[in-house]
Each structure stands twice: as structure tokens, then as C-alpha cells.
Amino acid sequence: MIARLFKFHGGVAPEGHKDESAGTPIRRAPLPSRLVVPLRQSPRTTARCCVEVGQKVLKGQRIGEAEGGFGTAVHAPTSGTVVDFAPYPMAHPSGLPTRCVVIEPDGEERWIERTPFDIDAAGRDAALAWLRDCGVVGLGGAAFPSHVKLGSSGGVDTLILNGAECEPWITCDDRLMRERAAEVLAGARILFRLIGARELLIGIEDNKPEAIAAMRAAARDAGDEASILPVPALYPMGGEKQLIRALTGIEIPYGRFGAEYGVQCFNVGTAHAAWRAIVHGEPLVDRIVTLTGNVAHAGNWEVLIGTPIDELLALAGPAADTDRWLMGGPMMGFALPRLDVPVIKACNCIIAASPTLMPPPPPEQPCIRCGECARACPAELQPFELYWFSRARNFDKARDYHLFDCIECGCCAYVCPSHIPLVDYYRFAKSEIVARERDRNAADQARERFEFRNFRQDREKEEKAARFAAKAAETRARAAGEATAETPAAGAPAAASPGDAADKKKALIAAALARAQAQKAAAAAHDTEDPAP
């Protein structure tokens, strides 16, 4: 098959800094003194704790049950004792706490009984549930639950394996492909099968020749027909939509998913995790993390989920002038607000930053509309226009100019000669728009509730009036009936007793009142049916 690559617009080529950490093989990080395992491993859902403080757990034992459609299970990363179940600060720009199970390792690393999963016997749905219960999520950085992605993959022809790893400094996928190519490929074939795809494309940036060679060798050995395609090293090639575009030419707009376009994309690490879950019955309890930057021993480590980052950093030997630690790459990552936070499934890289390595940007200058940002934008936006609109709080205009198509890759800010933190402006505008929408929805809801209350009150009034009217009519009819019954019997005009006359009068008055009320209610109901001003 002749592979034809497509181009995406823009992109930047910052210095790769891959050599620092790509040279040494993956090492297993030593057992930390304790493991803080967050029950929230993927966005949107938190697992339900299913262990108790004081309980002994085995490595791979489930400690959190998957909850909700997007939930995945969470497991004990090693054997030991549960010593706490409480909120702990997270590796997130906010550092906000989330519920964690704290495990004190016993040092024995005793596994639960691991049973391979037989897809042939159990079928696809059971396999997806198995992956969910093994806690398999996307390891490229978003931690999106894999079973959800696989479950929504009806009619997908093409499975893309993402080994682009376009962010500078990060090499965990590179090392994984070099060292465990056969397993990655086998994992890809499992995903391939679960999707029912017909074509497997593996995209790897051409700055990783060893990984490309290893994957090709693995494919040859396995007699696999997967296309291993070197793609240009151009950030953000590893963005799902960019890689899909580069390999297939398909463009997936904002808010849509690959599956709708017949293509699905998984990270190489995710494929490896799926392979371990299916073939070995091992849940996802560790991942490969690149430790690099301003450190003496940059490299890749196989780290248990929940390992406190400060304990991990000691392995790398940070230099004295390290002033920040970034999680993720320098283009889209964030500075850790504190280091006593655990490694999570989304943590692919930790970079020690120093003023010399990543100097603070020079002061912001005015935009000169040079258009560099537009030339760099992979979403083909006009970033400077979005900047002007965001700055002027002209949010409707910003949305018209497709603000929400921005993937916050940072290319525009990277090239800006005026050193404008453009992405910050977009984040601000997006959050403002979302907040306003929420406010508007809340106001709409309040109005609807108020209108319904009016409607309900009017309806009740009407019903009451109708009840009264019916009763009055009944009384009248009964009175009339009595009168006609009495007349022939007595043969003489009945002398209405004073009490009877009073009752009749009362009934008449009540009926008249009810009629008036009903009319009023009808008029009021009519008013509220009018469109709101």
C-alpha cells in the first residue's frame, strides 16, 4: 500500500529536547513510602470506594467501582494496607483536592489472581466492560475512558494508533514503542477487533526513527499488515484531529468525534494497557512517566499510579536552579502548584524548568496584526482577531470567529512577536462565555419555573371554580327536582320555607361568583399563554 500523507495548516517546530530522556531504557520506579490513589482518574466521574480503612489489599485489587457511563474502576497499585480514605490535593493547576485511597505498601507486590480475558468466548460488550473494570483510559493525556470510545465506534473503518508524541521533552511513548513494540501492536489489534476496523494506521513522528524501526520489525515478525507511517515532526501532530487529518485527510470539526467520520484514534500507551488487561488480566496500575528538563538523570520510569510526585522527582536529581515543575509538555502542560500530589493516569511527563531553560516571556507588547499566529494555527483560525474580541469582551464576535474551535495548543502564543499570552485570552473568553451561558440558562429556568407556577395557580383556581360551579348546579338541580317533586304531591303551591329560600339564594350567588371567577381565570390563563415580553 502506498501511504499518502496529508498536511494540516500551520503548526510549529520547537526544539525537541527528546535526546535528554530518550537514550535510557525504561526503569521501574522504587516503591514509594505510600500511595495516594485518586478515585477520580478520568474526567467527569469519580469511582465509588469499595474498600475500608485498615483493609489489606492486593496489587490490582479493585478499590473503586466504576460509576456512570464514563466511569472506570480504580485499583490498588501494590499490595498493602488501606490507611486513609479522604480528600487529597491533586495534580491540577488548581491543586483542588479529590477523594483518594491511601495505601501503605507491604513491599511484597502480591498480585490478585490474574485471569486472561477471552474475547471470543465472552463477546465484545463483555470485553468493553472488562476494560472498564481494568481501569483502562487514554494515556495520551486526556484520560478518556477507552471503553466509551470503543463503545461509540460503530461503522469505524480506520483505527489510528497515535505514536506521534509531538510535545517537546516527552519520550514515554517513544521508549514504549522501542521496548515493547510487539505488545503495543498486539494491543492495537485488540482495539482493532473491538472496533471492527478494517485498516490499522500507526502514525509516528519522524524524529523517532528507532521507534519506527521497532514497530516495523514487530509488525514483520507478527505478519501484521498495519501501516507504520512516519509523519513530519510538526507540533501539534499528536493532536488527535491533526493526526487523523495527516493520515487520512479527514477533518473532524469541533464538537464532533472521530467515530462519526469512520475513524478512531488511540494512544500507543493505551494500546499497551489494553493488551495487558486482556492478555494478562492486569488492570492499569502503573504508567510510564518521562522525568526530564533541568535534571541530572533524565529518563523514563514505570511509575505506580498514586506515587507522590515529590518522591518520584528525587530519582531524577533536579538541579539547584529548578524553579518550577511542569506536568505534561511545555506547550500544553501546566506548572504544578505543589509537589505532594500523586501521579495519575494522565501524567505522561514531568519537566523540571529553570529560568535558563524556560525563561519567563518578555513583557507583552501591542498586537501588530502581523498574522504569524494565523499562519501557525492548526485550527486555521485568525488568533489575533480572537484576541481583539476577547480583550474587548466582545464574546459573541469571538464565538462567531470560532473561538471554540481553538484547541489551546499554544502555537499562536509560541510564535507571537509581541509575546502576547494569546491562549490565556482564549481560556478567559471561553470561560466567560460558558459562565454567561450558565447564568442565562439559570435565568431561563427561573423564568420557566415562575411561569409554570403562575400557570399552576391559575389552573388550580379554574379547577376550584369549576368544582364550585358543578356543586352549585347540582344544588340547583336538586332544589328544582325537589320543587317539581313536591308540586304534584301537594297539589298546591308549596310554601317555600324561609330556610329553603335562603339556600337557593346562596346557591345562586355562589354560581354567579363561580362564573365570574371562571371567566377571570380563563382571561388570566389566556394572558399567560401570550409570548413572554
Add this chain to the structure above:
Amino acid sequence: MIHSPYIRKPASVQRVMGLVLLALLPGIAAYAHTVGAGILVNLGIATCTALAAEALVLALRKRPVAIALSDLSAVLSAWLVVLCFPPIAPWWLTMLGVTVAIVIAKQLYGGLGQNPFNPAMVAYCAMIVAYPALMSQWPPAGGMDFGTQLGLILGGARDIDGLTGATALDALRTGLHAGAGPVDVLRQGPAFGFLGGSGWEWIALGYLAGGLFLLAARVITWHMPAAFIATLSLVSGLFWLVDPARFASPLFHLASGGAMLAAFFIVTDPVSGATTPRGKLIFAAGVALVAWTIRNFGAYPEGIAFGVLLMNLCVPLIDMKTQPRVFGHRGGRR
């Protein structure tokens, strides 16, 4: 707190402006060589005036002065003003022009990045309306020594007719108006060279060289120069083919007046120009069309400045109507 991206390309406004200034040097060198070193004196005057005016207004606006002066944008505006003015313009005219460019056209609109009009073109238009005679006195190439030029710049008495000659564009205009003969006969006159104005062609070539450098350095994109040159060639070529006695050839138009300076240095001003790829084509084509029309049918020998200001007015509309396709919207495979 600083957010991502944590790395940045080594780029700055200063570098962009510096590269444009650098790209002007071949043209300026050719200018000083063929016409005389008077232009250098005016460049010096203009540079000082621009920096002083910029500093003064920034101080009044309570903005940081040093960082704005070091971005070189004021110097670039000043140089472009001077390169549009006659090289023997008296010192005060240069100063006035530069002050108009910096204070009125740039700072009063909010400073760098905020001006809707090209500052150099505002200065040119204001001065040619206010001082039409002084703005029309050009020395013939190689026909005036530096001493005389300096004297005129410093405000010496202007016994002009004996010293200055008409520019090529001017000579052609007046000649055609006076019915002195068809274009090819007129072009035998002393003001004309092998392409445009005698000697001035070399300056145009200098600007062309600088412009190609800017393209190679990715400071400007091809859209504006290409659209400007193509439109000017097309419209002048069309009329020239129909009536070569009354209309000059495309090559003459490209090599005369400020065509090359405009193609690479004036219409390409990012702040006041269109920004989308299609918008840039429309903008530059519009400037060329207006310029050619004024050259042939207007009251001024050169019309680029008016073309630029006119198109500056249209920029918001052009940009709005030429927004490029966004990734994933319309098109792409499937």
C-alpha cells in the same frame, strides 16, 4: 502565574521592524548613490523627530517610553515618510511630516497596532495637499551635488526651476496634457531612463531586492506584493496595448514613482492592511488600481498614498468578508 506555552520562539516586534529597516538599506544605498546623499540627512532628521515625538506622546499618555521606542516602529515610519518625500524637502517639512505620522496617524489612535491608516501615507497626503510645490520638487538623478542638496534641506533659497526637474511620472503627465507627443516620444526626454525615471530605476531595483529578502525572511507574505504588481501590470498593460501613444507600459509604471517601495514596504504594513490571505490580495489590488487611475487621470502625479488610505478604510469590511475556512468546517475529505 505563567501559563502554557512555557516556551517561545525567539521573535519580537523589534526583530520584525529591524528586518524591515534592514531590507530598506539596498534601496536607500541606491538612492544615496544615484540621487545624492541628501536623503541620508533627511533620514537622520526624521529618525530623531520620530523618536522625540513618540517619546513625548507616550510620556503624556503615561505609557512606558523605553520599550516602545526600542521596538523600532517609529523609526520605520520615519524612514518610510522620508522615502516618499522629495530628498531635498526642507528640514521642517520632514519634521512636520514625521510628526503628523507619529502623533496624529499613530499615537492619537492609540499607538502601535491601533492605527487604522498607514502613518507614512497620512503624512504624504497631508503634506502634498498642504505644500504641493515643495512636495513636487525632485532633483534629477545625478544632477545635483550634495552641497546644494544640503543647502536646500537646511532651508536655503529655492531657485528651483534651475535645479530640479520633473519626475518621470510628472513629465509624462504634463507632456501628455500639453499634447507634446505620444508616450514613446516623450520618453526620449532627460527625465526618463531605460525603465522608469532616469536613475530612479536603480532605486526601484534596490527596493525589489529588499522586498525579496523580506519574503525569504518570512516577514511578509507573497500576497500583497504579488497582487499589487500583478494588478498594476494588468491594468496598465491593458490600456497600453489598446493605446500605446497615450498610456505608458507596465514596466514603466512598475519602475516609476513609489511602486516598488509600495509593493513591498507600504501596502504590506500589517497594522493598517487586510490580514486574511484573500483580503490581502483584494487590498493590494485595490491600492494598485487607485494608484494607476490617479497617475493617469487624477490631479497628482503619484496616487499610491491615496490608494492606500482608501483601502485602509475598507479593511474591516474586507477582513470580515474574507475570513478563511476553519479546520473541519466545509471541505476536507468526506
